[in-house]
Amino acid sequence: KLYEDVELLPTISFDFVICGGGTAGSVLANRLTENANYSVLLLEAGPSNVDVLPSIVPFLGSTITSNSPYSWNYTTTAQPGLNGRSIDYPRGHMLGGSSSINYMLYTRGSSDDWDNYASTTGDSGWSWSNVQKYFRKNELWSLPADNHSTAGEYDPKVHSVSGVNSVTLPGYPQPIDNMLLQTTKELPSEFPFNLDMNSGNPLGVGWAQSTIDSLGQRSSSATSYLGPKYIDRPNLHVLVHAQVSRLVQTAQSPATFKAVEFKQGNTTTLHIVTARKEVILSAGSIGSPRILLSSGIGDKRALAELGIASTVHLPDVGQNLADQATIGVYWEVNSTDTIDTLTRNATLSAQVLDDWLDNRQGRFVESILGNFVGWSRLSLDNSVLRGRADPASGPKSPHYEILPLNGIGGLPLPPTGNFFNLVVALLCPVSRGSVTLSSSDPFAPPLIDPGFLNDPLDLEMMREGIKILLDFAAAPTWRKYIIERYQPFPNVTTDAAIEAYIRNSASTIFHPLGSNSMSAKDAEGGVVDPDLRVKGIPFLRVVDGSVLRESAGRQYTSSPNEAADLIKEARA
Numbered sequence: 001k002l003y004e005d006v007e008l009l010p011t012i013s014f015d016f017v018i019c020g021g022g023t024a025g026s027v028l029a030n031r032l033t034e035n036a037n038y039s040v041l042l043l044e045a046g047p048s049n050v051d052v053l054p055s056i057v058p059f060l061g062s063t064i065t066s067n068s069p070y071s072w073n074y075t076t077t078a079q080p081g082l083n084g085r086s087i088d089y090p091r092g093h094m095l096g097g098s099s100s101i102n103y104m105l106y107t108r109g110s111s112d113d114w115d116n117y118a119s120t121t122g123d124s125g126w127s128w129s130n131v132q133k134y135f136r137k138n139e140l141w142s143l144p145a146d147n148h149s150t151a152g153e154y155d156p157k158v159h160s161v162s163g164v165n166s167v168t169l170p171g172y173p174q175p176i177d178n179m180l181l182q183t184t185k186e187l188p189s190e191f192p193f194n195l196d197m198n199s200g201n202p203l204g205v206g207w208a209q210s211t212i213d214s215l216g217q218r219s220s221s222a223t224s225y226l227g228p229k230y231i232d233r234p235n236l237h238v239l240v241h242a243q244v245s246r247l248v249q250t251a252q253s254p255a256t257f258k259a260v261e262f263k264q265g266n267t268t269t270l271h272i273v274t275a276r277k278e279v280i281l282s283a284g285s286i287g288s289p290r291i292l293l294s295s296g297i298g299d300k301r302a303l304a305e306l307g308i309a310s311t312v313h314l315p316d317v318g319q320n321l322a323d324q325a326t327i328g329v330y331w332e333v334n335s336t337d338t339i340d341t342l343t344r345n346a347t348l349s350a351q352v353l354d355d356w357l358d359n360r361q362g363r364f365v366e367s368i369l370g371n372f373v374g375w376s377r378l379s380l381d382n383s384v385l386r387g388r389a390d391p392a393s394g395p396k397s398p399h400y401e402i403l404p405l406n407g408i409g410g411l412p413l414p415p416t417g418n419f420f421n422l423v424v425a426l427l428c429p430v431s432r433g434s435v436t437l438s439s440s441d442p443f444a445p446p447l448i449d450p451g452f453l454n455d456p457l458d459l460e461m462m463r464e465g466i467k468i469l470l471d472f473a474a475a476p477t478w479r480k481y482i483i484e485r486y487q488p489f490p491n492v493t494t495d496a497a498i499e500a501y502i503r504n505s506a507s508t509i510f511h512p513l514g515s516n517s518m519s520a521k522d523a524e525g526g527v528v529d530p531d532l533r534v535k536g537i538p539f540l541r542v543v544d545g546s547v548l549r550e551s552a553g554r555q556y557t558s559s560p561n562e563a564a565d566l567i568k569e570a571r572a
Ligand SMILES: Cc1cc2nc3c(=O)[nH]c(=O)nc-3n(C[C@H](O)[C@H](O)[C@H](O)COP(=O)(O)OP(=O)(O)OC[C@H]3O[C@@H](n4cnc5c(N)ncnc54)[C@H](O)[C@@H]3O)c2cc1C
Pocket: 019, 020, 021, 022, 023, 024, 025, 043, 044, 045, 046, 065, 090, 091, 092, 093, 094, 095, 096, 097, 098, 099, 101, 102, 103, 104, 105, 106, 107, 242, 243, 244, 245, 282, 283, 284, 285, 287, 288, 291, 509, 510, 511, 512, 543, 544, 545, 546
């Protein structure tokens, strides 16, 4: 049941208390309450997702990521790698968490990523072959909103129609689709067509898969795992507007935390609930380390400086934060059929919204992204990588994500003109940052330092990524479409000028992780073991993006031939 008011909870003691009703927390609450003997309380700081139109209509999602009650509206600390800029750092603040505001691209990663988790944690449960059954339990493959034939747009063999979370192909054709497809034919060795990028080998360009249902609505962790079919389970209790401040210590030696303190809404009253079995933190890459640190679990010297008494010395809490930097290149184009026209024209936008409201059809069934996505690697022969360990987890793991947009994204919309935008994100940063507390007040915003581009390799990799975008747009098919490159990245050619552009304009693609990193049971560093139990603390787990690590640091060097073979395989 969903509760808006703490006073209505039937009890204050549950088998499991989950802190954070986001992407991971909602799944856990659902799966644990499949067992009718377990009672679960899910505490979410933000409001309910129900009837929040911009979270439901895919195209409108990007309107609630900043300055919104549905986002934490964080900003980073000044980033030296970004010329001292602080940037917006959205995280979902509502039921469903970031899956209620994200861009919905459904990507499983490469088989190498998962096998790397398995080998670095010593737990084969994380391997690509062993996680398949969970992908299948999760995924409810659905027809696209426009019901078009999807033959040749995906590989049904690697998908599942029996899961909970809807995944589909684009439900509205976009005018640049044909040119994107044509690029894969004109430049097949650099940008091969990949029938299905969720097969374990994502390299290439293919049709985007998104967590959208057949009615053109966002399928978030909340709409699916906490949807009408599940929310009224008698053993499931979901309390919104409930921000956890800290874990309460309930036993010494070993230090045990089977109670949780939180406040509701804007009141100052603190409430405490207890867990008979376990407390699980699912507050995300920023929220989960924040709760641990406020509970005295972290580096004891840093906590002492803030006047927080140490309960468990676990120095890696909040450390090793990594995020993927992103940047765009823009071209003015010879067309008026781009989202720029739609965004500028309030009457047209209202008509398109009406089409969505009345028929669940039209441009709003998709996010602002394009219908294709690309995954690319820098050749290991490139001077940036020659003689170095590959920063990706293996030859099937892309260095770059490429997002083609039919219109301007990430820049203020100019009063005139129509645009084509290619965005690149660096998927394997080697720079690391941290999440730390700004004060002993658990409700004070934390200090978020993703360490963007601190390592020179990341800057060089981004620079080469921009060149890959320029190669893409140089395919003959774009010649008549593109008029000229648009500011703020005019026709500069030198590496130094491209790097200056990156430092001045790069931003986040919103994928922070590693701040409670998972490591082998007997490893010295790390925060959780491969079963996601917090090291040294019984009955406490972290289950969310904060446990995942970027792969860099793995000593791995693949041969260029291996990568070429994989590209051939993907094309086949
Ligand atoms: C704008 C944006 C676009 C993105 N686009 C994509 C995409 O297209 N594809 C993709 O795969 N990924 C995308 N991502 C990333 C993806 O959404 C996240 O990696 C993922 O949702 C993280 O899940 P999580 O469970 O770790 O955290 P979250 O989903 O963020 O959940 C954390 C939850 O905990 C709550 N919480 C935090 N602190 C507390 C507290 N103290 N007390 C109670 N509750 C608390 C939060 O409100 C939130 O609901 C995007 C993210 C953003 C922000």
